[in-house]
Amino acid sequence: MNKNDVINLIGEKILPIIKNDGFKFRKAQYQFSKKGTDNFIFRINFVCLDFSPQYKIPFYIAIRNEKVEDIKNKFLELSPKSQQETSTLTLPISFFTEKNYIANPIEFWVEEENDIDKITNFFQPFYKKYIIDFFNQYSSLKKISDFMKDSIDKNEIFGDKFYFYFTSAILLKLSDDSEYLNRVEKYRELINDYPVFNREKYERLLDYLKSYE
Incomplete structure (x- = not known):
């Protein structure tokens, strides 16, 4: 599997789990994103780190408030395109399960397609138990x-x-x-x-x- 295959498969397998909640897959950004109310955007991000023949995949949740980011970006030296991707709050998904969540991230290793199935099997109950409630709670x-x-x-x-x-x-x-x-x-x-x-x-x-x- 190459990196592009990994990214495509993650999108194909995770999007059905969260699509009904309004999420869309933004492949170029390695991101699932949905618009909320009051200038909020909720995101599930991942990174695909190349350790060929394996890829390390950490996941993060992010909340963006457009009003906050419009102010912050007045002081950042970023391109207009990059300004659209800044987040107000970003956390690793280990936040939900690890006491020392910063030092103990949840990461997945992918070499074959069944490794992505393992991510999907982990993600479905994890999303329903933690992520969607967090987004609903932190929407102000x-x-x-x-x-x-x-x-x-x-x-x-x-x-x-x-x-x-x-x-x-x-x-x-x-x-x-x-x-x-x-x-x-x-x-x-x-x-x-x-x-x-x-x-x-x-x-x-x-x-x-x-x-x-």
Whole structure:
């Protein structure tokens, strides 16, 4: 099997499980995606890492809020096409089952088609038990903001910490959180030893967010 075969088969075998919930397969993005309400997009992403003759396949869930990402992307050096793919929150699927989910990702190894059948057999009950409920629960700015605040307080941050703080500041503002001023000051302290360009970018964001007052 080549990489293209693997990607096609994952799409063919997983889409029927989630299609009735509104998901579509976006092959070029390695992604299943559905539009929600209030500017939300829900995604199930995967990566196909080539270790020929095997391929390693980790899965992630992602939530994108267009309003949040429109603000964030004003400060990122990304092409317009890449800006459409940024996410407000991304988590490995191990989040649902592993206490130390960042250090213990759930990954699949694929060499033959029956290995993808094993992914499908895992995914169907896992999706129904965890993923769809998570998307339904975290479909408001306040819910995602509270989740990110809790993750920061626990130091359980998946991905780039700077942009986690950055995104949290936007969410706090847009959800009119009473903790906004205290939180953005806390984040300023947390990035105090970050490169100057990051600290300056954060200050530009805070200046921009004043327009929402």
